[in-house]
Amino acid sequence: MGHDDLSRIMKEKAEAVQSFVTSVKTFDEVLSYTVRTTKRQGGKSVAAPCLDPAGKKALIAMCDSEGLILIDPPFGNISGKIDTALTHADFGVAETGTLIINSGSEDLRIATMLPEIHVAYLNKSQIRPDMDSVKAEIDKILKTPPAYLAFITGASRTADIERVLTIGVHGPLELHILIMENPLS
Amino acid sequence: MIDTAQDLKTYRKRIRKALSNEFLRTALDNFAAAYKLSRAKAFEGIDLEALKRDIVSGQDDELPFLENLFENFKNNAEKAGVKVHVAKTAKDACEIIGKIGKQNSVKNIIKSKSMTAEEIHLNDHLEKEGFKVIETDLGEWIIQLRHEGPSHMVMPAIHLSRQQVGGLFSDVTGEKLDLEDIGKMVKVARRELRDKFLTADMGITGANFALADSGAIGIVTNEGNGRLTTTLPGVHVALVGFDKLVPDMETALRILKVLPKNATGQAITSYVTWISGANECAASRSGKKNMHIVFIDNGRLSLARDPVFSEALRCIRCGACSNVCPVYGKVGGHALGHIYIGAIGLILTYFYHGKENSRAIVQNCLNCQACKSVCPVNINLPFLIKKVHHEVMKQDGKKPAKNKILSAVLKNRKLFHSLLKAASLVQKPLVRKNEGVIRHLPFFFGKEQNFRSLPALADKPLRDQWKKLNPKVENPSLRVALFSGCVVDFVSPEQAEALLKLVDKHRVQIEFPMEQTCCGLPALMMGEEETAREVAVWNIEALEAEKYDYILTLCASCASHIKENYPKILAAENEVLYKSKILGSKIIDFSSFMTNVLRISHEEFEGRGEKVAYHAPCHLCRGLNVTKEPRDLLKTAGYEYIPCRDEDVCCGFGGSYSLQFPEISSEILNQKLDNVEKTGADILATDCPGCVLHLRGGIHRRGGKIKVMHTAEAAALNKKTV
Numbered sequence: 001m002g003h004d005d006l007s008r009i010m011k012e013k014a015e016a017v018q019s020f021v022t023s024v025k026t027f028d029e030v031l032s033y034t035v036r037t038t039k040r041q042g043g044k045s046v047a048a049p050c051l052d053p054a055g056k057k058a059l060i061a062m063c064d065s066e067g068l069i070l071i072d073p074p075f076g077n078i079s080g081k082i083d084t085a086l087t088h089a090d091f092g093v094a095e096t097g098t099l100i101i102n103s104g105s106e107d108l109r110i111a112t113m114l115p116e117i118h119v120a121y122l123n124k125s126q127i128r129p130d131m132d133s134v135k136a137e138i139d140k141i142l143k144t145p146p147a148y149l150a151f152i153t154g155a156s157r158t159a160d161i162e163r164v165l166t167i168g169v170h171g172p173l174e175l176h177i178l179i180m181e182n183p184l185s
Numbered sequence: 186m187i188d189t190a191q192d193l194k195t196y197r198k199r200i201r202k203a204l205s206n207e208f209l210r211t212a213l214d215n216f217a218a219a220y221k222l223s224r225a226k227a228f229e230g231i232d233l234e235a236l237k238r239d240i241v242s243g244q245d246d247e248l249p250f251l252e253n254l255f256e257n258f259k260n261n262a263e264k265a266g267v268k269v270h271v272a273k274t275a276k277d278a279c280e281i282i283g284k285i286g287k288q289n290s291v292k293n294i295i296k297s298k299s300m301t302a303e304e305i306h307l308n309d310h311l312e313k314e315g316f317k318v319i320e321t322d323l324g325e326w327i328i329q330l331r332h333e334g335p336s337h338m339v340m341p342a343i344h345l346s347r348q349q350v351g352g353l354f355s356d357v358t359g360e361k362l363d364l365e366d367i368g369k370m371v372k373v374a375r376r377e378l379r380d381k382f383l384t385a386d387m388g389i390t391g392a393n394f395a396l397a398d399s400g401a402i403g404i405v406t407n408e409g410n411g412r413l414t415t416t417l418p419g420v421h422v423a424l425v426g427f428d429k430l431v432p433d434m435e436t437a438l439r440i441l442k443v444l445p446k447n448a449t450g451q452a453i454t455s456y457v458t459w460i461s462g463a464n465e466c467a468a469s470r471s472g473k474k475n476m477h478i479v480f481i482d483n484g485r486l487s488l489a490r491d492p493v494f495s496e497a498l499r500c501i502r503c504g505a506c507s508n509v510c511p512v513y514g515k516v517g518g519h520a521l522g523h524i525y526i527g528a529i530g531l532i533l534t535y536f537y538h539g540k541e542n543s544r545a546i547v548q549n550c551l552n553c554q555a556c557k558s559v560c561p562v563n564i565n566l567p568f569l570i571k572k573v574h575h576e577v578m579k580q581d582g583k584k585p586a587k588n589k590i591l592s593a594v595l596k597n598r599k600l601f602h603s604l605l606k607a608a609s610l611v612q613k614p615l616v617r618k619n620e621g622v623i624r625h626l627p628f629f630f631g632k633e634q635n636f637r638s639l640p641a642l643a644d645k646p647l648r649d650q651w652k653k654l655n656p657k658v659e660n661p662s663l664r665v666a667l668f669s670g671c672v673v674d675f676v677s678p679e680q681a682e683a684l685l686k687l688v689d690k691h692r693v694q695i696e697f698p699m700e701q702t703c704c705g706l707p708a709l710m711m712g713e714e715e716t717a718r719e720v721a722v723w724n725i726e727a728l729e730a731e732k733y734d735y736i737l738t739l740c741a742s743c744a745s746h747i748k749e750n751y752p753k754i755l756a757a758e759n760e761v762l763y764k765s766k767i768l769g770s771k772i773i774d775f776s777s778f779m780t781n782v783l784r785i786s787h788e789e790f791e792g793r794g795e796k797v798a799y800h801a802p803c804h805l806c807r808g809l810n811v812t813k814e815p816r817d818l819l820k821t822a823g824y825e826y827i828p829c830r831d832e833d834v835c836c837g838f839g840g841s842y843s844l845q846f847p848e849i850s851s852e853i854l855n856q857k858l859d860n861v862e863k864t865g866a867d868i869l870a871t872d873c874p875g876c877v878l879h880l881r882g883g884i885h886r887r888g889g890k891i892k893v894m895h896t897a898e899a900a901a902l903n904k905k906t907v
Contacts, residue, residue, distance in 0.1 A: 013452070076417075076467025096453040106416065106465040113412050131438050138459070139434045142401040145265035145462030146473070148416075153453050156409035158371060160324035160340060162347050163216055166371040169323055170378065171409025171456070 014097030017154030043083025085111035092127035196545035223450025261400030265462025275305035298322035299391025336518030338504035388414035401461035419469035506556035528556035553835035554807035574712035636851030637882030647678035661694035670740035672874035683901035700727035745808025776815035792823025798866035802873035838879035
């Protein structure tokens with residue numbers, strides 16, 4: 001199966017569990033999407049623990065012009081609220097619309113847990129058909145401890161009250177997946 | 186607090202109370218219907234049987250070597266900076282965890298959902314030790330605030346309405362909440378619990394997997410509380426049963442393919458978290474998570490070596506055995522379990538929480554096999570439940586009178602059959618003429634038995650009519666022994682007459698081995714294993730299977746018991762085991778015989794435009810996996826077959842079950858009959874004489890119009906006479 005097919009299935013399956021999936025061509029689009037989404041939801045702050053210095057600089061500029069704050073790590077002793085987190089994802093699993101994030105870094109981990117909105121960017125070439133086809137990589141990660149590996153499929157959910165599906169109980173209320181056409185250079 | 190009935194009298198009182206809870210019944214009914222659909226959808230296009238086989242064969246290979254897996258796990262985890270502990274008992278585990286808390290000056294503990302923690306009453310212990318413990322899974326938090334146990338393994342608060350939860354949250358927060366707005370309630374929980382996460386010093390979780398070859402654990406969750414619990418506090422304790430050990434990621438992923446689908450109909454849960462070693466953690470002084478994994482035995486390791494019960498350890502805690510259980514659907518988890526609930530709960534309670542807590546609840550099983558068929562790891566739940574019942578009685582050292590009488594009578598065929606004949610005479614004044622039911626129940630039946638009319642015994646049993654009935658066939662192409670079962674023999678011989686009418690001209694010589702007796706299922710149902718064994722051996726000798734092409738039954742329950750349970754009961758007895766397997770291989774149910782062996786055709790029948798609904802007997806559709814043949818047969822016989830909701834759900838009979846738990850039996854029966862009546866059918870057909878009696882009794886009691894009959898009778902009615 002080609003990348004386009006996998007990307008299509010990934011989108012379909014992720015949307016079936018209320019993820020928002022968008023294709024993007026440049027990294028600037030990732031940043032502007034993040035800022036736009038934060039604004040739309042009335043958020044004020046963004047955290048982006050995975051960015052390189054150039055990316056961070058670009059995001060700060062965008063945040064400034066929109067009146068948003070970029071919160072710096074560490075997030076462990078969190079005093080304020082993170083509205084949106086922007087992180088990378090290591091793999092996508094098309095069959096279930098799952099993101100796999102190697103979250104050994106505590107700041108990355110917290111960024112995917114505490115915010116209201118989680119935006120994750122994923123290289124299209126890193127989408128695999130199913131769990132079995134990414135087994136070797138995840139096995140290797142776990143065998144190189146310490147490791148904290150997260151499979152994330154959709155937003156946080158519960159059906160504990162009368163089995164009514166309700167989104168956003170403890171983790172993010174929204175999960176946005178940005179599939180990047182070209183690998184990040 | 187959890188307080189499970191320890192005797193039947195108290196238990197039945199609780200059951201009546203549970204049955205009077207209208208909300209619970211509606212909620213569980215809706216859940217059962219929705220679950221079936223979402224599960225089916227989740228498994229679409231997946232070869233579930235193959236997947237199950239792979240998982241089970243892996244598990245069965247691993248179970249005898251749990252200690253080896255543990256050693257590997259421990260080595261790997263300790264190399265990665267994790268402290269691994271072993272707790273022999275529940276008390277040990279509680280103390281180890283309390284000590285970890287004390288050593289780290291912990292005050293506030295947050296927990297994510299763990300059935301194992303429930304199993305050992307961990308919260309009670311930690312609270313006594315002075316810790317503040319907060320459950321963070323929404324359902325668990327709700328029941329913690331209400332001081333209750335879970336009523337479902339996956340959805341612990343399924344017994345509560347939104348209004349109850351809203352009221353509870355209003356009390357807790359002191360803010361008046363809209364009692365209809367679930368979204369708002371969830372937001373309140375998010376807000377209230379968020380603060381607890383940020384201020385906790387220790388997080389406690391369970392684990393779904395412990396991977397031996399890496400020392401990693403895997404946690405399957407939806408809410409995201411498990412991730413916060415394992416990330417924010419400086420200390421993480423994972424409480425893991427030895428049964429959660431798997432060799433590697435490949436095995437874990439295989440189980441993960443079925444767990445969420447079978448549990449909630451999700452392709453995968455929102456989060457699956459894998460933790461290997463002590464990770465970066467700012468809240469810990471060392472900068473590394475202070476991580477402990479406590480392995481708990483609590484009977485698991487000896488269970489793993491048990492030749493019969495070890496398969497209970499395959500359980501992956503999906504909760505599906507509750508979702509499909511007709512009894513659970515009526516009374517809920519608090520009345521069908523102790524800590525672990527549903528079918529697997531009836532078994533595990535005995536091993537983890539003792540015979541006192543097991544004694545009453547273990548009897549509440551219809552043996553309908555619904556749990557067994559939905560179990561993703563092929564645990565023979567109904568069989569093990571009966572086995573536990575047997576063990577409890579053995580340990581108690583005393584048996585109910587009904588068990589003693591049943592055993593004494595069944596072990597002696599002549600006595601049994603002459604008692605039945607005598608009863609047929611005695612009941613005469615009580616029988617309603619032409620209706621085949623008892624007019625007044627004898628005094629020893631309580632009035633709660635009145636929910637269905639009880640059948641009258643036949644004037645003359647089948648065995649006494651056989652000589653007259655049996656048409657000799659010249660040059661038969663098939664030689665078949667009829668195993669009629671007690672009901673056809675002594676209550677409904679007309680069902681055998683219908684059979685004879687149908688096979689006429691098919692060159693089948695049917696014989697009735699006179700020494701046959703009760704198949705023994707009723708004995709097994711009451712935990713009377715020894716009696717079940719004796720009659721099994723008796724029937725194997727009586728039926729002389731090697732002389733026949735088929736052993737034909739009109740009763741699906743007898744058939745599946747002989748085929749499946751005889752070899753289990755006789756597993757240790759080589760010679761008779763061999764014979765039981767020959768017998769099992771020749772057993773065939775009525776519909777399969779007509780459809781697949783005789784290949785009866787349309788031309789033999791003339792339809793009269795009657796509509797027929799079908800009830801799929803538990804032991805036919807699940808016990809023998811026969812589903813297509815009876816429906817085909819009814820169509821071949823000229824009927825218009827009208828599908829009915831929940832055709833394959835038990836009718837509530839369960840043999841002695843309906844006498845033991847009439848309150849539940851009648852609820853299940855009524856729901857079945859409501860569904861059947863909605864089809865507008867003229868006839869309700871089914872392939873089990875026991876179901877016929879129960880359904881017919883129910884229709885008679887409610888004054889319904891539908892004629893209930895055995896599929897053989899329905900087909901015979903339309904058989905052309907020329």
